Amino acid sequence: MTTTPQxxxxxxxxxxxxxxxxxxxxxxxxxxxxxxxxxxxxxxLPARADYPEPPAEVxxxxxxxxxxxxxxxxxxxxxxxxxxxxxxPSSRGQEACQVGAVLAVRDTDWVFPTYxxxxxxxxxxxxxxxxxxxxxxxxxxxxxxxxVHTAPQCTPLATQCxxxxxxxxxxxxxxxxTVALAFIGDxxxxxxxxxxxxxxxxxxxxxxxxxxxxxxxxxxxxxxxxTAAPSLAYKGxxxxxxxxxxxxxxxxxxxxxxxxxxxxxxxxKGPFLVEAHTYRMEPHTNADDATRYRDGAEVDAWxxxxxxxxxxxxxxxxxxxxDAAVAEIAEQAEAYAADxxxxxxxxxxxxxxxxxDHVYAEPxxxxxxxxxxxRAELAAAHAEEGDA
Amino acid sequence: MATTMAxxxxxxxxxxxxxxxxxxxxxxxxxxxxxxxxxTDGLQARFGENRCFDTPLAEAGIVGFAVGMAMSGLRPxxxxxxxxxxxxxxxxxxxxxxxxxxxxxxALSVPIVIRVPYAGGIGGVEHHCDSSExxxxxxPGLKVVTxxxxxxxxxxxxxxxxxxxxxxxxxxKKLYFASAEASLPTRNEPFGRAVVRRPGRxxxxxxxxxxxxxxxxxxxxxxxxGWDLEVVDVRTIVPFDDETITASVRRTGxxxxxxxxxxxxxxxxxxxxxxxxxxxxxxxxxxxxxxxxDIPYPAPMLEHTHLPGVDRVLDAVARLQWDDQPDARWAxx
Numbered sequence: 001m002t003t004t005p006q007x008x009x010x011x012x013x014x015x016x017x018x019x020x021x022x023x024x025x026x027x028x029x030x031x032x033x034x035x036x037x038x039x040x041x042x043x044x045l046p047a048r049a050d051y052p053e054p055p056a057e058v059x060x061x062x063x064x065x066x067x068x069x070x071x072x073x074x075x076x077x078x079x080x081x082x083x084x085x086x087x088x089p090s091s092r093g094q095e096a097c098q099v100g101a102v103l104a105v106r107d108t109d110w111v112f113p114t115y116x117x118x119x120x121x122x123x124x125x126x127x128x129x130x131x132x133x134x135x136x137x138x139x140x141x142x143x144x145x146x147x148v149h150t151a152p153q154c155t156p157l158a159t160q161c162x163x164x165x166x167x168x169x170x171x172x173x174x175x176x177x178t179v180a181l182a183f184i185g186d187x188x189x190x191x192x193x194x195x196x197x198x199x200x201x202x203x204x205x206x207x208x209x210x211x212x213x214x215x216x217x218x219x220x221x222x223x224x225x226x227t228a229a230p231s232l233a234y235k236g237x238x239x240x241x242x243x244x245x246x247x248x249x250x251x252x253x254x255x256x257x258x259x260x261x262x263x264x265x266x267x268x269k270g271p272f273l274v275e276a277h278t279y280r281m282e283p284h285t286n287a288d289d290a291t292r293y294r295d296g297a298e299v300d301a302w303x304x305x306x307x308x309x310x311x312x313x314x315x316x317x318x319x320x321x322x323d324a325a326v327a328e329i330a331e332q333a334e335a336y337a338a339d340x341x342x343x344x345x346x347x348x349x350x351x352x353x354x355x356x357d358h359v360y361a362e363p364x365x366x367x368x369x370x371x372x373x374x375r376a377e378l379a380a381a382h383a384e385e386g387d388a
Numbered sequence: 389m390a391t392t393m394a395x396x397x398x399x400x401x402x403x404x405x406x407x408x409x410x411x412x413x414x415x416x417x418x419x420x421x422x423x424x425x426x427x428t429d430g431l432q433a434r435f436g437e438n439r440c441f442d443t444p445l446a447e448a449g450i451v452g453f454a455v456g457m458a459m460s461g462l463r464p465x466x467x468x469x470x471x472x473x474x475x476x477x478x479x480x481x482x483x484x485x486x487x488x489x490x491x492x493x494x495a496l497s498v499p500i501v502i503r504v505p506y507a508g509g510i511g512g513v514e515h516h517c518d519s520s521e522x523x524x525x526x527x528p529g530l531k532v533v534t535x536x537x538x539x540x541x542x543x544x545x546x547x548x549x550x551x552x553x554x555x556x557x558x559x560x561k562k563l564y565f566a567s568a569e570a571s572l573p574t575r576n577e578p579f580g581r582a583v584v585r586r587p588g589r590x591x592x593x594x595x596x597x598x599x600x601x602x603x604x605x606x607x608x609x610x611x612x613x614g615w616d617l618e619v620v621d622v623r624t625i626v627p628f629d630d631e632t633i634t635a636s637v638r639r640t641g642x643x644x645x646x647x648x649x650x651x652x653x654x655x656x657x658x659x660x661x662x663x664x665x666x667x668x669x670x671x672x673x674x675x676x677x678x679x680x681x682d683i684p685y686p687a688p689m690l691e692h693t694h695l696p697g698v699d700r701v702l703d704a705v706a707r708l709q710w711d712d713q714p715d716a717r718w719a720x721x
Contacts, residue, residue, distance in 0.1 A: 110459075140491040151459070152491050156483045162449050163484070166456020173412075173438065174460065192476075196449030203444055358494040359528050361552040364580070364627035 028242045030233040034277050035257050036247040040305050042313025051256040056320045062103055062251055063311050063321065064329050066095040069119040070308055071333035072128055075340050076118065076135075080286045084344050085135040089116045093249075093281030096307035097213045099123040100254035104262050105181050105209075110167055111150045112160040112182040116213075120183065121150060128336075129343050138348040149178075157188040161197025161210065165271070168206035172268075179265045180208045181258075187218020189235060190226050198271060202239045207265035209258065210241075210273045213248060215280035220293040236273035248276030249307040252314070279305075352378060389571065393541045394564040397427045399572050400545035401465065405435045408463065411549060413440040415450055415467030415503075424469055425505055425564055447477040454500045455484050464500045465549055471506040472515040478523070485554045486529030498554045501545070506534075507598045507648050509562035509695055511688040517561075518685055519649030521597075524556040525625045525658075531579065532625040534558040536600030538568040540583075540623065543576040551579065560598035582629040584636060588618035591642035591708055594633055594659055596622035599646040599696060606701035615705060625655055633659070634666045641672040642708040646696055651679030673709035 037045055037053060047053065054062070073092050080088040091098050098119040102111060113120055121131045126148050133142025134153055141152035151167075154160035164182035171178035188194055189212060201208040212232050216223055229235060236243030242264070246257040254276060261272040279302040283290040290299075315321040356363050356371040363371065404411050413431055415423075419442040422429030431440040443450050447468055454464035468474035474481075481502065489497045508517030525532045531553050535541035541559070548555035577583055585600065586607050595603040600621045607617035620636050622629070637643045643663050647656040660675040678696045686694045707715050 139493065140487075141493075144495045145459075145492055146495050152488070152496075156479060159448075159452060159480060159484060162452025162480070163456040163459065165449075166453035167459045168456070169453070170457035170460030170462045173457075173462065178460075180456075192446075193448055193452060193479075196444070196446045197452065199444055199446070200449045200453050354493075358490045358492075360489070360531070360627075361494075361497065365630065366628060 025237055028237040028240065030231060030236075030243045030245045030275070034245040034247045035253050036250050037253040037256060038250045038310055038314050040249075040310065042310045042317070044314060051253065051260060053252060054255050054259065056318065058103070058255070059252060059311070059315060060320050060325075062099060062255060063308075063315055064332070065099045065103070065123045066251065066308050066311065067329050068333045068336050069095050069099050069123050071337045072122050072340065073119050075337040076132060077282070077286065079132075079341070079344050080135075085132060086137045087285045087287055088118075088135055089285045090282035091116050091119045091280070093302060093307070094213055094215060094278045095119065096251035096254045096311070097211070097248045097276045097278055100251050101181060101183070101211050101258050103255055104258035105179060108149060109179045109181060109262075110164070110171075112164045112167075112180060113150065113153050114157075114160065114183050114185065114188070115153050115155050116185065117153060117183050121153070124148065124150060126150065128340050132344065136344070136348065138350050158184060158191035158193040158197070160184075161194050162200060163197075164208045164210075165197050165201035165204070165206045168201065168208045168265075169204045172207060177266055178207070179262050180206070181262070182208055182210050184210060184212050185218065186212060186214040186216065186223050186232060187221065187226055189232050195235075195239075198236070198241055198273065199239050201271035202241045205268065205270040207268070208271040209261045209265055210271060211258065211261075212273070212275045213278055214275055215278050217280055217284070217294070219284040219288060220290075222293075231275055233273055233275035241271050241273050243273035243275070245275045245277065248278030249302075249305045249310065251307050251311045389569065390567045391538055391570050391572070392565050392567050393535070393538045393559075394425060394427055396538045396542040396570060396572060397545055397559065398429055398431075400542045400549075401428060401431060402434065403573055404465070404546060404549045405431065405439055408549075410461065410463045411465060412438070412457065412462055413465045413467075414443050414454075416443065416445055416469050418442060418467050423467060425561070427503070427559070427564075428467065447474055448480050451477040451480040451485060451500075451502060454502075455480065455488065455498055458498045458500050459496060463549060465503065466500065467503045469505070470516045471504055471518040471520045474502070474504050474520065477502075481524070481530070481556070482527050486527045489553070490529060497552055499552050501548045501555045501557050503557045503559060505561045505564075506558045507560050507562065508685060508691050509598060509648075511691070512561075513688065514685065517691070519647070519680065521556075521558050521625060522649060522654050524558075525655055529554070530626060531555045532558065533579065533623065534560065534597035534625065535623065536560070536563065536585075536595075536597055536621050538566075539570040539572065539574045540576055540621075542570070542572050543574055544579075544623065546573070546575070547579055558597060562598050563601070566601075577623070579624045580627040580629055582623055582632040583621050584618060584632070585621045586617070586619040588616040588640065590616045590640055591644065591705055592618045592620060592633070592636040592640045593644050593646060593701065593705075594620045594622060594663075595646040596625060596655070598648050602696060602698060602701060603646050606698045606705070609698055610702060610705060613702070613706075617705065622659070628662075630662055630666060634663060637663050637667045638670040641670055643667075643671070643675045644678060644701065644704045644708070645675065646678045646701060648680050648695060650682045651677050652682045654679060672712075673707075674715065676704045676707060678704045
């Protein structure tokens with residue numbers, strides 16, 4: 001290969017430059033420490049220009065929905081103990097993440113939740129009975145995803161990450177400015193679909209926010225068995241995706257970071273990855289025994305970082321909340337739980353013949369045969385009951 | 389006009405892209421290259437990179453991406469490059485593609501087509517020749533379709549793309565470049581209808597995909613032995629056409645089911661069981677199966693031993709108790 005004189009002339013000044021061009025990879029990395037706007041005590045930390053604090057009325061609403069969300073969560077756990085739910089994976093302790101994330105998106109945006117996001121879904125305004133349909137066991141999904149722009153709660157780990165990429169791409173393809181918010185836990189970041197999802201979103205510049213709630217355990221397996229990375233947020237850089245880590249028990253910081261991530265996605269800059277450091281206060285589900293893999297001191301330490309108390313302290317100090325407001329919100333939460341209790345104590349009706357209705361748009365001849373068989377079985381059982 | 393199945397599939401994709409803006413085609417090497425089998429040849433040039441595009445090399449990603457796009461109102465048609473390369477996508481297919489309509493009581497549907505070049509007979513090395521149809525057919529919520537003729541390839545693919553449910557579209561690789569007279573566009577019998585490819589009186593050969601030409605060849609050869617065999621092409625494994633197949637077997641009283649996949653727990657076993665349940669009193673002999681051996685797909689120099697050929701089909705036909713004696717194969721036991 002020959003070098004032209006022009007190439008030499010162009011190359012030489014560049015070689016003499018002393019300023020190192022910015023490494024594009026560095027701009028994708030998260031801050032070394034999680035973003036935090038409130039101290040654990042609830043006192044404000046120095047403001048950050050890159051993460052402006054949300055307006056006071058938004059923070060008040062964040063607090064209100066967190067209180068309602070926590071009350072919903074304890075009510076769901078109680079309903080499970082009473083046998084009304086087959087199982088319930090609590091998100092107690094993760095209120096800042098559950099509520100902060102959904103407050104950062106619009107109603108027209110799409111949310112892709114996992115089974116642990118029941119609180120996020122009620123915070124999004126979905127009827128709590130519809131949210132609990134999956135766990136009560138009368139159907140797999142109680143709400144209409146197209147009405148509430150929320151995918152069914154996803155049980156196969158990380159698979160929703162790819163759906164979020166496809167939906168966000170499809171929406172942009174059709175000229176809509178929808179953002180997809182995909183929830184995922186720390187354990188599921190080990191699944192292939194997390195990586196395929198974030199990679200597809202990056203390659204196709206799909207407007208997705210991947211929100212990892214690192215609650216430290218995948219059932220019993222600690223984070224150290226999921227990754228050797230310095231932070232789960234570092235997983236973005238390999239895909240060309242910017243990322244941030246945030247104190248997941250700081251509601252103000254979660255909302256501020258998610259708001260910026262959503263704006264990034266909506267601006268057409270592609271996906272954004274956020275890792276929130278939080279903690280699952282309860283066992284994996286009511287069927288789990290957390291004492292077998294973590295000790296009480298660890299749980300107690302996280303009790304002191306309670307996100308609801310932290311926000312309340314801050315908002316009281318700012319004069320956004322007072323005793324009367326706190327009491328009123330607590331009253332709302334009790335009424336919300338009482339209503340949920342009443343409605344969940346009604347026995348849902350299930351129709352065995354509906355099992356054939358939605359396998360395909362139109363049932364196959366084989367399904368029609370089987371439906372007739374079940375209909376005959378039911379009629380026979382009914383006749384027997386009549387005889388007895 | 390003579391054309392190949394590959395060209396018919398290509399024409400079906402082009403006509404679907406032209407007919408409906410919601411249709412998008414994507415996968416590995418489907419863009420500039422036109423697919424390793426050239427099924428998407430020229431589509432990107434004609435319809436643009438938005439309508440036909442390459443993706444990262446990740447099959448679960450491709451199918452999951454299609455699920456999300458379908459949720460947004462599009463109609464993705466994706467290509468799995470080879471049968472065995474579709475396995476990484478199986479979780480997406482079994483847990484989401486097949487179930488999303490049911491999980492949401494019909495609120496969400498997944499009108500996507502997953503094209504899978506499948507089966508052997510092309511001298512392919514390992515992982516390129518699997519017959520994977522049973523995995524999909526065993527999963528409620530999926531439609532599973534496989535053409536055996538050139539014009540049916542066109543018709544079934546157009547219908548698959550228009551179908552409101554997800555369709556696993558299994559393309560027999562060894563038939564891609566077989567040529568036949570076909571007048572395209574064409575619309576044949578709808579999903580759920582099997583077709584009698586050759587009428588006959590003495591026995592029914594039931595086959596699908598790559599086994600259909602084998603069945604037709606065997607029926608032709610059987611004439612010399614004095615047997616007049618009927619050949620039924622299943623076409624759509626799901627939804628399955630019990631009616632056409634049982635009507636044929638009731639006429640002939642004998643049935644051999646032919647498939648290229650390993651026989652154990654295969655689609656042929658299901659067909660044989662259904663025929664036996666529905667036609668027991670019309671049968672003069674047990675329903676027999678001719679299938680691939682229960683082995684991992686063999687290396688190219690051995691695949692002829694594995695693949696059901698005309699001789700194996702004729703051997704099975706000979707065992708259909710023409711003299712009303714028990715099958716010698718099982719008599720010893």
